[in-house]
Amino acid sequence: MVRTYALLAWTWTRAAAAYPVSFALMVVFGFALAAVDVGVILVVFANTTSLAGFTRPEVLFLYGAANIAFSSVDMCVGNIDRISQHIKAGTFDAFLIRPASTWVQTTVDRFTPTRIGRVLQAVIVLGVAMAELDVPWQRVWMVPVMIATAMVIFASLWTLAGALQFVVTDAPEVCNAFTYGGGQLSQYPFSVYGRDLVRGVTYVVPLAFINWQPGLYVLGRDDPFGTPGFLRFAGPLAALLLALLAALAWRQGVRRYRSTGS
């Protein structure tokens, strides 16, 4: 699966490289756009020293970690939201006759590495925040675990949204609400949100494990909402369950695919 993905991604990248100027512009543009986000955070902290109980480097840490995961998944899996067009036009047929996973073929379709600008920006933010934070080395291991968990959760959400398109072919917007909404939500400390929303994204859609719960552990904080301590480590399990659910939903979706009459 990884091999197929890499091969197809490489072919699309080569095709995109035929237009080097537009490629470079897209990378720079993505980087600049993401920098605006960080600008907003910095402006907020110009007037205050804490946002919902979190300091500037702490907020930047959460922002960076969430965005590394979000942007890289957006780049590698995000194209799955084109599935509704493929279903309506019947072009999904072409994926089904090839000896490769339909999920891989859908996610890699028209892959462009231009969003690498956003990923880079998030890596820089995380690096700066970590340098300022001085996280004790015993807790640093959680950082890569947390980013990997977040990637799996985002990829699963995108896949679930894609699988839903096989049932309701007219709801790409609903799906964007899940994926992009989830990405937006996870950028900030959850203590800025209401208690009921946070409960929902902890126990129903496991968005809290992208960043908030493991982040609390890395930062050595207690949860202002008072959730039990084991939840800090429940991320990988939640991600795994969500991934299984997404895989099942995708399979069912493909079996329901009905092509078109002509």
Place this chain on the structure above:
Amino acid sequence: MIELDRAGRSFKVKRALVHAVRDLSFRVEPGEFVGYLGPNGAGKSTTIKMLCGILTPTSGRVRVAGLDPSRRRTTLARRIGVVFGQRTTLWWDLPLKDSFELIRLLYKVDRKVFRERLDELVETLDLAEFLRTPVRQLSLGQRMRGDLTAALLHAPDVLVLDEPTIGLDVISKNSIRAFLLRVNAERGTTVLLTTHDLGDIERLCRRVMVIDHGRLAFDGSLEQLMATSPEETIEEVVTRLYTRAGQ
């Protein structure tokens, strides 16, 4: 090679059930060249989509090369070649050459074997000029030859073609026909094709199946088909068969 046992496929359209194919049973042996005929909406394309695993049958059993297409889709994909005349399965924005290279990678064809096959196909289908052209810029006939090449690069045991000669000029049609006959004779590839061009049937198919309203209306050799009625031309015979089946 192909085996259908009371296979059916229905679609829910606004609460009503449309039976595109129902209770269809037939067998195609290895090496056969079969024409699959029927009026518009008879269920030909639906049958073909079930054969290659695009559509899951809603009833009955389908086997191709001994495999259940909808469950063993990727395994079967290596042994079957599919062409839809109406729509390309190539990558719209990539040059033809890149599409072929992707196929080599996806089907894991050995580089040397691939080169030989591609050279042969490019030569016989006269594709050399268009290899660098993106698929979306190809004319219908050029694209069709590209699709045929793509379907044969992995040397499939079965080839299913849904209207492969649609919209082709006389010369292209003849070269594709000659080519299909050769593939069938030299490699022993089993071929099933649908068409509305009865010339294809006369020139190519030893066996003809006619389907209507999702059911088999005729299955036999071309000679038997011609013997079903006293009319002289194949057009008349088929017209009669279509109208009779429609009643």
